[in-house]
Amino acid sequence: MRKVAIIGVGMTKFGELWDKSLRQLLVESGLEALEDASEKRTLRGKDIEAAYIGNMSAGLFNEQEHLAAMLADYTGMTEGNRPATKVEAACASGGVALYNAYLAVASGRYNIVAVCGLEKMTDLLSGSVTDALVSAADREYEAFYGVTFPSLYAMMARRHMHDYGTTLEQLALVAVKNHRNGYYNPKAQFRRLITVEDVYRSPVIADPLRLLHCSPVSDGAATIILADAKTAKKYTDRLVYILACAQASDTLGLYNRKDLTTMESVVSASKVAYETARLKPKDIDFVEAHDCFTIAEIMAYEDLGFCEKGRGGKMIEEGLTEIDGEIPFNPSGGLKAKGHPVGATGVAQAVEVVLQLREEAEQRQVKGAKIGMSHNIGGTGSTAVVTIYGRDV
Numbered sequence: 502m503r504k505v506a507i508i509g510v511g512m513t514k515f516g517e518l519w520d521k522s523l524r525q526l527l528v529e530s531g532l533e534a535l536e537d538a539s540e541k542r543t544l545r546g547k548d549i550e551a552a553y554i555g556n557m558s559a560g561l562f563n564e565q566e567h568l569a570a571m572l573a574d575y576t577g578m579t580e581g582n583r584p585a586t587k588v589e590a591a592c593a594s595g596g597v598a599l600y601n602a603y604l605a606v607a608s609g610r611y612n613i614v615a616v617c618g619l620e621k622m623t624d625l626l627s628g629s630v631t632d633a634l635v636s637a638a639d640r641e642y643e644a645f646y647g648v649t650f651p652s653l654y655a656m657m658a659r660r661h662m663h664d665y666g667t668t669l670e671q672l673a674l675v676a677v678k679n680h681r682n683g684y685y686n687p688k689a690q691f692r693r694l695i696t697v698e699d700v701y702r703s704p705v706i707a708d709p710l711r712l713l714h715c716s717p718v719s720d721g722a723a724t725i726i727l728a729d730a731k732t733a734k735k736y737t738d739r740l741v742y743i744l745a746c747a748q749a750s751d752t753l754g755l756y757n758r759k760d761l762t763t764m765e766s767v768v769s770a771s772k773v774a775y776e777t778a779r780l781k782p783k784d785i786d787f788v789e790a791h792d793c794f795t796i797a798e799i800m801a802y803e804d805l806g807f808c809e810k811g812r813g814g815k816m817i818e819e820g821l822t823e824i825d826g827e828i829p830f831n832p833s834g835g836l837k838a839k840g841h842p843v844g845a846t847g848v849a850q851a852v853e854v855v856l857q858l859r860e861e862a863e864q865r866q867v868k869g870a871k872i873g874m875s876h877n878i879g880g881t882g883s884t885a886v887v888t889i890y891g892r893d894v
């Protein structure tokens with residue numbers, strides 16, 4: 502396998518972007534990534550040999566399918582009838598697109614590949630958004646009986662509280678931390694500070710989860726450009742390498758899990774990623790994690806091996822995952838504050854890791870960061886992608 506580098510990144514602002522269409526978001530992030538990669542030599546759309554796009558459900562959200570063709574047609578990438586492929590894995594669509602692009606370059610099939618992530622969710626009213634999202638769970642055995650994504654994660658939260666004594670305050674502290682980080686991210690959907698009391702006062706969505714425990718409904722796109730190490734050096738000296746990228750699966754339905762508080766997909770993918778990169782949790786300097794609901798971040802601390810099972814609540818309480826803590830989680834603001842356009846999230850996480858490793862994250866910079874990780878999950882953890890990145894030093 503060849504060494505794979507990220508040579509360019511681009512990302513739109515995340516939020517309710519009613520003045521921009523699906524294709525405008527895609528083009529904006531794509532052009533930014535091409536420009537970002539062109540430090541020493543101009544990277545043009547026609548230099549991209551293949552492209553992957555992660556999207557969960559433009560069919561339901563925007564009545565538009567075939568986004569791979571849109572990407573090829575409107576971004577100019579893959580000019581010359583080269584292949585473009587759409588990848589769907591619910592909220593892990595972006596991560597799975599990254600995984601496939603990584604394999605395509607590592608295997609030697611292509612030298613330069615683009616990975617886009619895109620979702621525009623705010624064109625529908627809330628009820629329809631909730632219904633579209635729950636198609637990532639088991640429609641026949643879960644959604645039919647009335648569950649929604651907030652309620653599935655509420656069940657995980659209740660079980661975690663029951664088994665390990667995790668408290669409402671610990672859950673709320675995850676949201677407070679991520680809003681604090683997002684305050685410094687110019688591309689975040691929410692740039693406002695919140696307190697634990699604000700979380701307690703926000704409306705109940707699915708008990709015990711309140712509005713401020715949830716990631717929002719968002720529009721946005723992100724693009725990264727991958728290249729093999731030799732090609733990469735022709736375009737830029739600001740290289741970030743993918744040291745490992747692993748994908749794993751768990752049951753589609755939460756009802757089939759042995760343990761509601763463990764995502765086996767995350768445990769498996771992170772094990773493979775650590776082994777491939779020959780690293781351990783203590784070597785990771787920060788993590789961009791999939792905090793779709795506050796409980797998901799606490800479970801990520803545990804499933805990624807940063808603490809023992811059941812100690813996740815203590816990690817946030819003790820400040821270990823703050824931006825200046827032992828292992829900062831979500832310096833970007835995470836899904837909670839940065840926003841969660843579902844298919845774009847896995848690629849946006851990679852954008853943040855790259856900015857952090859290039860020391861371009863300004864006021865939210867994790868000091869001295871050399872090794873970063875991203876953790877992207879689909880559904881209730883039915884799909885997981887864990888990626889480890891390293892700075893070229």
Ligand code: COA
Pocket residue numbers: 592627631634650651691706712713715716717718793837841843880
């Ligand atoms: N965090 C913080 N503020 C939020 C928010 C969130 N998650 N969601 C909405 N808001 C704010 C809005 O900005 C708005 O503020 P304003 O009145 O100052 O303009 C206000 O709350 C009401 O917004 P609205 O869009 O009417 O909220 P809603 O009740 O329709 O939706 C949720 C709230 C929590 C139901 C929705 O955000 C949601 O479904 N989140 C989960 C998404 C999800 O499941 N993703 C997949 C994960 S696997």
